[in-house]
Amino acid sequence: MNETILTPILDLLDMAGIAVFALSGAIIAAKERQTFVTMAFFALVTGVGGGTVRDLLIGAPVFWMTDPWVAAICLGTALFAWFTPLRWWDGKMVDFADGAGLAAYAVLGSAKALAYGIPPIPAVLMGIITGCVGGIIRDVVAGRPSIIMRPELYVTAAALTSTITVVGMYLIAPLKLADGWIWGAAFVAGFALRAAAIQWQLGLPSYGGPGYGGETDEGASPPPPRSSGD
Numbered sequence: 001m002n003e004t005i006l007t008p009i010l011d012l013l014d015m016a017g018i019a020v021f022a023l024s025g026a027i028i029a030a031k032e033r034q035t036f037v038t039m040a041f042f043a044l045v046t047g048v049g050g051g052t053v054r055d056l057l058i059g060a061p062v063f064w065m066t067d068p069w070v071a072a073i074c075l076g077t078a079l080f081a082w083f084t085p086l087r088w089w090d091g092k093m094v095d096f097a098d099g100a101g102l103a104a105y106a107v108l109g110s111a112k113a114l115a116y117g118i119p120p121i122p123a124v125l126m127g128i129i130t131g132c133v134g135g136i137i138r139d140v141v142a143g144r145p146s147i148i149m150r151p152e153l154y155v156t157a158a159a160l161t162s163t164i165t166v167v168g169m170y171l172i173a174p175l176k177l178a179d180g181w182i183w184g185a186a187f188v189a190g191f192a193l194r195a196a197a198i199q200w201q202l203g204l205p206s207y208g209g210p211g212y213g214g215e216t217d218e219g220a221s222p223p224p225p226r227s228s229g230d
C-alpha cells in the first residue's frame with residue numbers, strides 16, 4: 001500500500017469527521033455555558049485529537065499543521081454552534097453526529113495507516129484511535145464521564161468500520177472493486193451499528209454482569225453496576 005490511495009473521497013471523509021467532531025465539542029462547551037473562546041478550543045481539540053495521535057504514531061506529518069482548512073473548519077463550526085439555540089441539540093442529536101464522525105474518522109484512519117505502510121492489524125487500531133481519541137479528549141477536558149465508559153457500543157463500532165476498511169482493501173481490491181465502495185460500506189456499517197446502539201442502548205456483556213461467562217469468587221461482593229463501554 002502507498003499514499004496514492006489517499007483520494008478526494010478520503011479528503012471528504014476527513015473534513016466531514018473534523019466538522020462533526022468539532023461540533024460535538026463546541027456543543028458540550030455551550031451546554032456548560034462557556035465563552036466562545038472555550039467553545040472554539042473544544043471544537044479544535046475534539047476535531048483534531050484522534051488524527052493528531054494517529055499521525056504521530058504512523059510517522060506522518062500532523063495533518064492540521066499542513067492543511068490551513070482544518071483549523072478554519074473547527075473555528076467556523078464553533079461559530080455556528082455559538083449562534084444556534086441549545087434546543088437544536090437536545091436529545092440524541094449530538095450522539096448521532098458523534099457517531100457519524102466516529103465512522104468517518106475510522107475509515108480515514110485505517111486507510112491512511114495502510115497508505116503509510118502500516119500492517120493490517122495496527123492499521124485497524126489506527127482507525128479505532130482516530131475515531132475515538134477526539135471524543136475521549138473532549139470528555140476529559142470537560143470533566144465529564146468519557147464516552148467510552150457509556151454502556152452503548154462505541155469502540156466496537158469504530159472497530160467494525162476499521163476492520164471492513166482494511167479487509168476490503170486487502171481482499172476485495174484485487175477484484176477491481178473501487179476503494180470508494182469499500183470506504184462507503186465501512187462507513188455505513190459503523191454508523192449503523194453506532195446509531196442502533198444509541199437508539200436501543202445496545203452493548204456487549206460486561207465483566208461480572210448478565211451474560212458474563214467467567215467464574216466469580218465464592219462469597220465475593222456483587223459486581224458494581226455496569227459502566228464500561230464497548
